[in-house]
Amino acid sequence: MSFLHQAVIFLAAAVVSVPIFKRLGLGSVLGYLAAGMVIGPWGVGLISDVEAILHFAELGVVLLLFLIGLELQPSRLWEMRRSVFGLGGAQVLGTGALLAGVGLLLGLRLPTALIAGLGLSLSSTAFALQLLAEKNELTTEHGRASFGILLFQDLAVIPLLALLPFLGESTTPSTEPGWLSVLKVVAVLAGVVLGGRYVLRPVFRIVASVHSQELFTATALLLVVGTALLMGQVGLSMALGAFLAGVLLADSEYRHELEADIEPFKGLLLGLFFIAVGMSVNIGLLASGPVRVVGLVLGLVLLKGLVLYALGKWVFKNHEPALSLAVVISQGGEFAFVLFGLAVGFRVMERELADLLVVVVSLSMAVSPVLFAAYDKLVRPRFRKKVQREFDVAPEEDHPVIVAGFGRVGQVVGRLLRAKHIGFTALDASPEHIDFLKNFGNTKLHYGDASRLDLLRAARADKAKVFVLAIDDVEASMRTAETVKQHFPHLTIFARARNRQHAYRLLNLGITHVMRETYAGSIEMTGDILQELGLTWSETKSALVRFREHDEALIQATYKHHGDQKKLIELAAKARAELEELFKQDEEKKSA
Structure with missing residues (x-):
């Protein structure tokens, strides 16, 4: 099938499904997921090469993190250190330990249970931030905490990838010594930081002097994709690389122009990513054992939600933002797909278990918008009516x-x-x-x-x-x-x-x-x-x-x-x- 045929199918699916789900109050994310399930190999089968589409659509997540980085100045990032490393670290370690313990009880080997637990502890940056953005809740207490936890999870991907070779054996062993891999990572990170601080502004100044909108857009895309590719080559998260590039440009005079140029591409590719996730859901595996799959999905969302609620209650001292935090990021994350695939390659995890966990993560993403919509419409209004504030009683003096x-x-x-x-x-x-x-x-x-x-x-x-x-x-x-x-x-x-x-x-x-x-x-x-x-x-x-x-x-x-x-x-x-x-x-x- 040609590229144009595929493009028409994706665009038509989005145009039909998203307005319907938005009208029903379920949000655009669930609309994209449903569209992917319908046109994918487990639906009517219009698109079959899901893996290639998913890899290409990951650029949407990369662009999303770049735009978020542009909004987050380095000084603000330092101010968020408690939210990122405190809350984020506690969430990943706490959730990962509990899920690994469940895996051990179910008979998994320790290395397998450890990778499964830590992989499932990660949440979906794309889904959570899109849900918060649609409700204008990114700047709320739970919105800022969600972002901090998600940012730590992106950082946690690095040690998780480094852990795999020590837990198993690769089917394609590398002759490269470990110290050289570490040196490459440090060199790339230093290059991105130094280049962002001393090279990018002069480059954009030269490009802007040409007065060509197309050239400026092309340069912006080259920056994001190039940085992501460079980070990916040394085993780091591409999304993390794009985020770092955005943070380094957050103080520049070209920030608003970059946002305007990248935003349309981000929206389309992020929608494509959600469609690809919907296409990747193995409906056959769900049909063969629906009780087991549904139980695992509900168990994952419930356990992560309980950990997040406990952390939120400890930080906010208030039930509502803690519950909102639990609902927003209780799903699995897209990086689990990569982690579990590599775990199979290093013989840390069996292929059958990896396929099952991918289905669980995908369905937890699909459940997330529904859960958030139900919470927003049914639970949150009633909950807020019960909240008593010290200033919800009018003052005693009479005012004109x-x-x-x-x-x-x-x-x-x-x-x-x-x-x-x-x-x-x-x-x-x-x-x-x-x-x-x-x-x-x-x-x-x-x-x-x-x-x-x-x-x-x-x-x-x-x-x-x-x-x-x-x-x-x-x-x-x-x-x-x-x-x-x-x-x-x-x-x-x-x-x-x-x-x-x-x-x-x-x-x-x-x-x-x-x-x-x-x-x-x-x-x-x-x-x-x-x-x-x-x-x-x-x-x-x-x-x-x-x-x-x-x-x-x-x-x-x-x-x-x-x-x-x-x-x-x-x-x-x-x-x-x-x-x-x-x-x-x-x-x-x-x-x-």
């Missing part, structure tokens, strides 16, 4: 202003009120956001869902005068607005609207003070543009006042018809003509 939602808009309002010594009560529904803001001295911030009537009563809404509705989520904003309008009609509501449709819905409730979040800033910037083009300050101010009055009148005229697109188009065309006529009349008055 209540600010619901302490994000970008709410913080600006709060800063100005505090500067004028006007008391206010701020409410936000994100515990993580509250913890972050408290580090900057925001002690008047309280946890709670502002749409709850009992919380508003506890916040003394009946004593307040003004209610600032600055919640980012549109539906949560509307629920809060409805509650306030119904139970506290005396409050004057100043509402932030995400967009015009949100503004229409707020106006329908009778809220007259509605600010579209980008509207004021856009008008102010346009004023600067007009003055830069030669208009005087008074001419600019007159134009902006005229535009604002006209647009506010348009909002009032159109919100009653916001469900009728044809009518809105008609009113918009009419409004454009009216505005042009108003400006024309102003010009005529000026020249008269």
Whole structure:
């Protein structure tokens, strides 16, 4: 089958499956896995050479680690040392020891049990980071801890590979002495570090001076693939090499350009990697012993989850981030495929056991998105309702202003009120956001869902005068607005609207003070543009006042018809003509 035929099959499978799974709330990763199972040798058999596809698709993981490295400056990496070597080391050693013990109980030899346990202790960097990215949880407590553990696991690959020759015998023994192999590894690592610090920036400076976007993209890809290949040649993780290259360029002036150039390739190849993992799942082995395979998968996820939960509880002192950590990285990892394959070559592991463990790891990856989606929808909301915070009870003093939602808009309002010594009560529904803001001295911030009537009563809404509705989520904003309008009609509501449709819905409730979040800033910037083009300050101010009055009148005229697109188009065309006529009349008055 030609390359183009294969490309069409992969693209079509992704285009069909991913939207379906995203619509079901299961995420794109599971969609890619399902697509791979369908088109692979155990499905309809459209693609048969799974091994070659998997090797090529590993470039997606390599590019992912490079982009992560670009976001992680060396100083931040040093700050994460406890998370990486403390949490990561405890997870790998603890999980590996427990799994090796289970292997011994099942009758495996000590070397086999040791490699099986340590190999299964590794998690999937690609799966975990993709799941966290889709939920915007990479910067949360459990997101940062997950990344630290995953980074240590990539580092742990090096000693695991070095351990294999000592546990068995290679079918293709090498005459190269061990000290020479170590010397090669040290030389390559030193070369990558020194080259990244002293060579790459001048190279990119020369390439950028040519002003060729294609050449810059090609250079970026050459850097990532070349570094990964160089590391792979001496037995190190290719993904680790790409990550190191990214970290060395994190402080460079070309970081954002590199991100923009690499991102499209990363997305496509990472999707291909997930499809290839789905294709590699041996459904025949699953069919011949479903109880055994399912039991091993559940046992792996449960045991790793328990270890991760215990570590998370010890570090976070809180159940929720510990449980989130356990759910996110309790699956097996893609590097287990390589490790178990090499273990067969060194006669540390039998081929039948390696095939079984590959199926277990693949299915644990497939289970991971489902488990995460179920946890996010069913467990996490109930769990958070039970969490009691010391600041989820409103203060005792009465304040004239209540600010619901302490994000970008709410913080600006709060800063100005505090500067004028006007008391206010701020409410936000994100515990993580509250913890972050408290580090900057925001002690008047309280946890709670502002749409709850009992919380508003506890916040003394009946004593307040003004209610600032600055919640980012549109539906949560509307629920809060409805509650306030119904139970506290005396409050004057100043509402932030995400967009015009949100503004229409707020106006329908009778809220007259509605600010579209980008509207004021856009008008102010346009004023600067007009003055830069030669208009005087008074001419600019007159134009902006005229535009604002006209647009506010348009909002009032159109919100009653916001469900009728044809009518809105008609009113918009009419409004454009009216505005042009108003400006024309102003010009005529000026020249008269």
